[in-house]
Amino acid sequence: MTKKPVKTHRMKLSVPYNNDLSLMKWAFATGGIYEVYFAGPEDDDHSNQYLNTRKASCDEIRELVAFCHRHKVKRNLLLNKRINFFDDLKRIGRYVKTLEDSGGITSITLADPCIVPFLRKMFPRVALQSSVYMNIDSEHKVKEAVKMGMTEFTLDVSCNRNARALDAVREARKHLPDITIKLLANHGCYLHCFYGGRHAEWPVLMDAAKAFLREETGRYVGFMLKDGCQFLTREPADEIRRPYLRPEDLTYIERQGWADGIKIAYRKDDSRLLKQKISAYLTRSFQGDLFMLAPSNKGPLPFTCDNKAFPKDFIERVVHCGQRCAHCRYCASVARAAITPKPTP
Secondary structure (H helix, E strand, C coil): CCCCCCCCCCCEEEEECCCCHHHHHHHHHCCCEEEEEECCCHHHCCCCCCCCCCCCCHHHHHHHHHHHHHCCCEEEEEECCCCCCCCCHHHHHHHHHHCHHHCCCCEEEECCHHHHHHHHHHCCCCEEEECHHHCCCCHHHHHHHHHHCCCEEECCHHHHHCHHHHHHHHHHHHHCCCCEEEEECCCCCCCCCCCHHHHHHHHHHHHHHHHHHHHCCCCCCCHHHCCCCCCCCCCCHHHHHCCCCCHHHHHHHHHHCCCCEEECCCCCCCHHHHHHHHHHHHHCCCCCEHHHHCCCCCCCCCEEEEHHHCCCCHHHHHHHCCCCHHHCCHHHHHHHHHEEECCCC
16 A cells, blocks of 8 residues: 655745845745844844844834734744843833834744743743754753743754754654744854854954953953854864755755754845845755855855755765764765865965
8 A cells, every 4th residue: 555645844934134124025925934033123132143233223123023914924033142131121021012013023032041931921922932042952951941931942053963853852742732943054153063152152252352452451362362163173074064954955854844944044144145045945955155055153164065066865864873973984075075175366
């Protein structure tokens, strides 16, 4: 007897607002966007901030929220600092309430678990969503977070290379029917990065280190003056091991039922670049330099990576491999096929 084919859920995208409403209008017209995430305006920005980027005005955010509401797209406010101890949470509450007449927000992204109970009580009808910076990487952490009142999860990027963890979360969902799972596609960190716990704050800390140096405070700032991640790459294969998801990988993720949606980074991207990223993940295909979609946290790399040179079963291999890199040269073989040094000027 022939088995009926399993129906798969086609994942839609959660995309960042980069202060360009026209880009959001284009994205919504594709039918592939289910959520927009954004920082608060000016003095009400309690996100993990990028330096030297323009903050949206109050009116711009209200217009965005109203536009999303009209198109039935979810509105996700970023409150994703690792520590919110020094933030005025009551002020945050007042700001969220000002958006209600524009359609209101549907979820808040958090990185600090200590404020979950407070926000759960303050906003009983707003979903609380974990940031990747909360490092939810197992079904055990999902279950504990649900007890505290969280219902939406962006899993730690290490899960993009861990079928065992993804399977366990999928099984746990049978008893947690109201939760949703999201995977971040194009984060720039390295697999098992020793500095991963500081990436979110690195730009701000580097800016503070420069100020301390000028003021001759006597504090040790040397390491924080280094720009970008300091993960010690030893070979091009380290770039293949980074836990990004290629556009072509999404079909396999969908077949496994591991996630409800895919998150695209970054808010700081210009509209041309962000449109390329969104298009690639919507079409599940990209021809070009993969490191344009998933740039390294170390900054510009001295080589390019031909996305179409990857084996068709790449994601199936690396998500099940157990990361026994010392005894396996699979990623090295992919690197030899896909990575090409940039020509010297």
